[in-house]
Amino acid sequence: LQLVAVLKAILEGEKAAVLKRDRHLPLSFHRRQEELKFSLGLQRLQHRVREIQALRDGPAGEGPGQEGSLLSSPMASAAPQELPALILEAVKELEAAKQQVLKRIQIWKRQQQLAGNGALFEENLAPLQKRCESLVEVYFQLHQQVMAASAELGAELLPRLQERFKEVLSSLVKR
Numbered sequence: 001l002q003l004v005a006v007l008k009a010i011l012e013g014e015k016a017a018v019l020k021r022d023r024h025l026p027l028s029f030h031r032r033q034e035e036l037k038f039s040l041g042l043q044r045l046q047h048r049v050r051e052i053q054a055l056r057d058g059p060a061g062e063g064p065g066q067e068g069s070l071l072s073s074p075m076a077s078a079a080p081q082e083l084p085a086l087i088l089e090a091v092k093e094l095e096a097a098k099q100q101v102l103k104r105i106q107i108w109k110r111q112q113q114l115a116g117n118g119a120l121f122e123e124n125l126a127p128l129q130k131r132c133e134s135l136v137e138v139y140f141q142l143h144q145q146v147m148a149a150s151a152e153l154g155a156e157l158l159p160r161l162q163e164r165f166k167e168v169l170s171s172l173v174k175r
Contacts, residue, residue, distance in 0.1 A: 034104070038131060041097045045138050048090035052145045055083050056152075083152050090142055091164055097138075098168050101131050105175050132172065139168060 108128060115121030143165050150158050 034100070035127070038097065038100050038104075041093060041100065042134055042138060045090060045093045045097060045142070048086065048093060049138065049141045049145055052083065052086055052090060052142075052149070055086060056145065056149050083149060084154075084157055087146055087149065087153070087161065091146075091161060094135075094139060094142060094168060095164065097135055098172060101128075101135055102171065102175055104128060104131065136169075136172065139165070 105128065108125075111119070111121050146153070146158075146161055146165070153161065
């Protein structure tokens with residue numbers, strides 16, 4: 001982690017130097033940076049889903065097809081009280097990823113409007129579609145884990161989570 005922190009500091013310094021010299025970066029750089037942020041957030045969300053599954057299965061529940069060697073050691077000593085906190089954190093990350101997708105959709109819509117005035121417009125919807133599909137896939141995995149853990153979540157937390165899930169899916173579909 002220290003190595004990563006040092007490399008991050010070096011790269012931030014490099015970025016600051018480039019920005020200072022050029023005052024602005026090309027649009028492709030910002031788009032690539034946004035894609036990397038989304039990809040990282042999605043990977044973190046997928047990891048949270050695997051953590052929730054490992055915590056639910058418990059130390060004795062390492063069945064076939066599960067990454068028990070990676071996830072069971074820190075999760076084996078985890079208390080059941082951590083499950084609601086972990087689920088809430090995962091839902092918060094899901095909502096943040098949803099916001100990134102909606103922001104990208106809004107940018108695409110604006111570019112489409114500007115294309116009517118002669119601006120350049122990239123009509124390729126494949127990256128945007130891939131983002132939406134990836135997010136919905138993780139959404140259903142997380143929703144499945146929450147429903148499977150409904151007994152541990154209690155009567156007051158479960159309806160709030162279901163409402164948040166409903167809002168995430170409906171805003172993605174509507175936009």
